[in-house]
Amino acid sequence: MEREETIMWMHKTALTIVTGFAATLLTASPHMTADAQDTVNIGMFTSLTGPSAIVGKDMQRGVELAINRVNEGYEVPLKDGSTRAIGPGVNGSQIRLIVEDSESRPQAAMDSVRKLVNVDNVSVVLGEYSSGLTLPTGQFINENGVVQISIGANSPKLRDVGPFFFDMIGLATLQGSAMVDLAEQAIGAKTFATFMPNNPYGVGVELAVCEAAKERGSECVATVRYEEQKTDYRAELQQANAPNPDAVIFFAYGAEAQLVLRQAYELGLNASEKWFGTEVSNWVNEVTDTPEIAEGVRGIEHDVGGDFYNEQYAGPYEEAYGEKPLTVFGGYGYDAAMIAALAIKEAGSTEPDKIREAVHKAAETYKGVTGDKAVDEEGMQTNEDYAILIYKDGGLQPYTP
Amino acid sequence: MFQVLIDSLIRAAELSFLAVGLTMVYSVLRFPNFAHVEFATVGAYMALLFSATLTLPLWLAAAVGLVLTGILGVVIDRAIFSRLRRASPIMLMIASFALGIAMRETVRAIWGPSPFFYNIGLQRPMEVMGARITSIQIAIIGAAVVAMAGFHLLLNRTRLGIAMRAAADNSQLAQSSGIYTENVIRTVWFIGAAFAALGGVLIALNTQLAPDMGFGIIIQVFAAAILGGVGNPYGALLGAVIIGLAENVGLAINWAPLAEFLGLSTSGYLFIPTGYKAAIPFTVLILVLLFMPSGLTGARR
Known part of the structure; x- marks a missing residue:
C-alpha cells in the first residue's frame, strides 16, 4: 500500500511539472513573437x-x-x-x-x-x-x-x-611578419621560440611567425603550444627556453598572461630582454599588481x-x-x-x-x-x-x- | 637539469597532499572519491575568503580554511556517503562525481570563473646550483615533508593510526575487536579533506586560484594513487614523486640525438609537444600496471 502511494505521488508530481512546462511554453511563445x-x-x-x-x-x-x-x-x-x-x-x-x-x-x-x-x-x-x-x-x-x-x-x-x-x-598572418621584424630590429634576433596557446589563434600566429622568420633567413627553434587555463606552465616555459632562442614570441590571455609572466620571472627567463608579445594590451590591466614581471616586455598592438x-x-x-x-x-x-x-x-x-x-x-x-x-x-x-x-x-x- | 628536478619535487609535493588523502578514503571505504580534488579548491578559496575579506594573516586564514574543509569532509560523509555504506562502489563513484560537480560549480557561482591570487606580492627567485626556486616553493616542499612525516607517525605510533590501519585492513574484524569504525571513518575524512585543502592552498600560493584548480589535476592525483597501489598512503607518496618527475622530465628530454640516430633531420632540438603533458602520467601508469598489476608497492590484496 505504501509503495502504491509513493508511485501515485510520483505520477502527480510528474504531471504537475509537465503541465507547468506546457503552460509556460503556451504563455511564453505569443509574447516572444510579439517581441520580435x-x-x-x-x-x-x-x-x-x-x-x-x-x-x-x-x-x-x-x-x-x-x-x-x-x-x-x-x-x-x-x-x-x-x-x-x-x-x-x-x-x-x-x-x-x-x-x-x-x-x-x-x-x-x-x-x-x-x-x-x-x-x-x-x-x-x-x-x-x-x-x-x-x-x-x-x-x-x-x-x-x-x-x-x-x-x-x-x-x-x-x-x-x-x-x-x-x-x-x-x-594573424599579418602579425607574424610584424613580430619577426620587431625582434630583429630591437635585438638582432635570428633564432625564435614561440610560446602560444594551443588554440586557433596561437597556432595561427606560430605558423605565421615561423614562416616570416624563414623568409628572412632566420628560424624557429622551439614552438610551444600550451594548454589554456592550467595552473602551472613551468615545464612549457623551460621547453621554449631550452634551445636558448634569441627571442621568444608569446601570447597569453589576460589573467593567464599574469601567471605565465610570473612563472617566467621566477624561472629567470629574462622576459624583459627576450620576450615579445602580440596584442600586449590584453594583459596590461592584469599585471598591475606585480608590474616587475612584465617590465621591459615589448610587443605589438592593433594601432588605434x-x-x-x-x-x-x-x-x-x-x-x-x-x-x-x-x-x-x-x-x-x-x-x-x-x-x-x-x-x-x-x-x-x-x-x-x-x-x-x-x-x-x-x-x-x-x-x-x-x-x-x-x-x-x-x-x-x-x-x-x-x-x-x-x-x-x-x-x-x-x-x- | 637541476631545475627540472626542483620543478618535479614541487609538483610531487603538491600532488602528494591530494593523492594520500584520496588513497586513505579508498582504503577505508573502498571507492574512488572523484570529489576529493574539490577539497583542494574549497580549502584554497576558504583561505582566500578569510585572508581577503576578514583580513586575517594568510597562515591563519589557511589554518582556519584547513579545519573547516576537514569538517566539510566529515559533514559530507554524514550527509551522503554514510547513507550509501552498503551501496556498490559504482554507485559511490557516481555519487562522488556528482558531488564533485556540485562543489566545483558552487565555488564558481560564489567567486566567479576569473582567477584570483593571494596577496603575497612577487616572490624573488633565489639561485641554487643553477636552478631557481622561490621561498614559497621551498615552503611547499618543506610542508610536504613535515606533513608526511607527521602522517607516518600518526599511522604507526598512535592508537588512532593503528585503528585506521586495522579498519583499512579488515573493517569487520576491526569492529569486532572493539574498534569503533565509524569514528575511524570520520577521522579519515577529516584528515583527507584537510590534507587536500592544504595542497590546494599551496598550489594557489605557487600559481593561482581558479574553480577548476582541483579538477585540473584529477588525472595526476589518481595516477599517483593508483601507481602506488590504491589504499597505500606510502605508495601514493611514491606515486606523486614519480608522476611529478614524469611530467617535468618527460617534457625536458631532448630527443634530437635519438631522432638523428634514426636518420631523421632535426634542428638540434626535439621535444615531446607540451600538449601531451597530461598524457605522460597515463603512459607511466599503464607501463607500471602492465608489469606490476597491483601498483609499485605491490599491495597484497
Whole structure:
C-alpha cells in the first residue's frame, strides 16, 4: 500500500511539472513573437567572466555605444568625408542588444550562441574576442544562416568559416611578419621560440611567425603550444627556453598572461630582454599588481588612436563610462555594431542574404574608429596597422626599436 | 637539469597532499572519491575568503580554511556517503562525481570563473646550483615533508593510526575487536579533506586560484594513487614523486640525438609537444600496471 502511494505521488508530481512546462511554453511563445516584431534583435557573445573578462567588458561597452547612437539617431561618418543618417532605430524598429556571457570558454560560448540564434532569433551576432571560441561557434552560426561579425578574433582559419562570417580585425598572418621584424630590429634576433596557446589563434600566429622568420633567413627553434587555463606552465616555459632562442614570441590571455609572466620571472627567463608579445594590451590591466614581471616586455598592438578615434569614440566612451577605454578592442566592437546596423538599414529587412550583401557594402564606405574596415570577398579585413609598444613603469608606452 | 628536478619535487609535493588523502578514503571505504580534488579548491578559496575579506594573516586564514574543509569532509560523509555504506562502489563513484560537480560549480557561482591570487606580492627567485626556486616553493616542499612525516607517525605510533590501519585492513574484524569504525571513518575524512585543502592552498600560493584548480589535476592525483597501489598512503607518496618527475622530465628530454640516430633531420632540438603533458602520467601508469598489476608497492590484496 505504501509503495502504491509513493508511485501515485510520483505520477502527480510528474504531471504537475509537465503541465507547468506546457503552460509556460503556451504563455511564453505569443509574447516572444510579439517581441520580435517590435524590435530588431542584435546578439552579442562576449567574455564577461574568466581570463578575458576585461577585454570582454570593453567590447560590450563599445557595442553599446554604437547601438545607443543608432537608437537615438546618428550621422555616421563615411570614408569620403560625408555622413549617412541612421535612426532612430533601423527600419522603423528599435535595436535590442542581447548580451550573453561566453565565460572565456568554448562550451559556454556555444551555449550563448545557441540561445542567441535559436531563442532570440537575432539578425546579426557580434563576437568574440578569442579565436578558440569564435571558430566553433562561427561554424554553428554560419550553418544556421545568420550573419556574424567577429570583433577581436584573428586566426587565419576564420577565413574558412563561411559566407555569413565577417571579421573586424586583421588576421594573424599579418602579425607574424610584424613580430619577426620587431625582434630583429630591437635585438638582432635570428633564432625564435614561440610560446602560444594551443588554440586557433596561437597556432595561427606560430605558423605565421615561423614562416616570416624563414623568409628572412632566420628560424624557429622551439614552438610551444600550451594548454589554456592550467595552473602551472613551468615545464612549457623551460621547453621554449631550452634551445636558448634569441627571442621568444608569446601570447597569453589576460589573467593567464599574469601567471605565465610570473612563472617566467621566477624561472629567470629574462622576459624583459627576450620576450615579445602580440596584442600586449590584453594583459596590461592584469599585471598591475606585480608590474616587475612584465617590465621591459615589448610587443605589438592593433594601432588605434588619433583625433578621429578620440572624438568619435574615446571621448564619448569616457563620458558614458567614467573611464578611458580599457583596451583597444572596444573600438572594434563599436565598428562591428555600427556596420551591423548600417547593413540592416541598407538591407531593409532582416533577411540574412540581404544583410550579408549589405555588410560588404557598408564596410567599404564606413569610416571606422579603428581604421579602414573594408573586407575582401571572404569577409576578412584587407589591412591592419600595428603600434609597437613596451611595458614600462606600470603601463604600455610607444617604443622605437 | 637541476631545475627540472626542483620543478618535479614541487609538483610531487603538491600532488602528494591530494593523492594520500584520496588513497586513505579508498582504503577505508573502498571507492574512488572523484570529489576529493574539490577539497583542494574549497580549502584554497576558504583561505582566500578569510585572508581577503576578514583580513586575517594568510597562515591563519589557511589554518582556519584547513579545519573547516576537514569538517566539510566529515559533514559530507554524514550527509551522503554514510547513507550509501552498503551501496556498490559504482554507485559511490557516481555519487562522488556528482558531488564533485556540485562543489566545483558552487565555488564558481560564489567567486566567479576569473582567477584570483593571494596577496603575497612577487616572490624573488633565489639561485641554487643553477636552478631557481622561490621561498614559497621551498615552503611547499618543506610542508610536504613535515606533513608526511607527521602522517607516518600518526599511522604507526598512535592508537588512532593503528585503528585506521586495522579498519583499512579488515573493517569487520576491526569492529569486532572493539574498534569503533565509524569514528575511524570520520577521522579519515577529516584528515583527507584537510590534507587536500592544504595542497590546494599551496598550489594557489605557487600559481593561482581558479574553480577548476582541483579538477585540473584529477588525472595526476589518481595516477599517483593508483601507481602506488590504491589504499597505500606510502605508495601514493611514491606515486606523486614519480608522476611529478614524469611530467617535468618527460617534457625536458631532448630527443634530437635519438631522432638523428634514426636518420631523421632535426634542428638540434626535439621535444615531446607540451600538449601531451597530461598524457605522460597515463603512459607511466599503464607501463607500471602492465608489469606490476597491483601498483609499485605491490599491495597484497
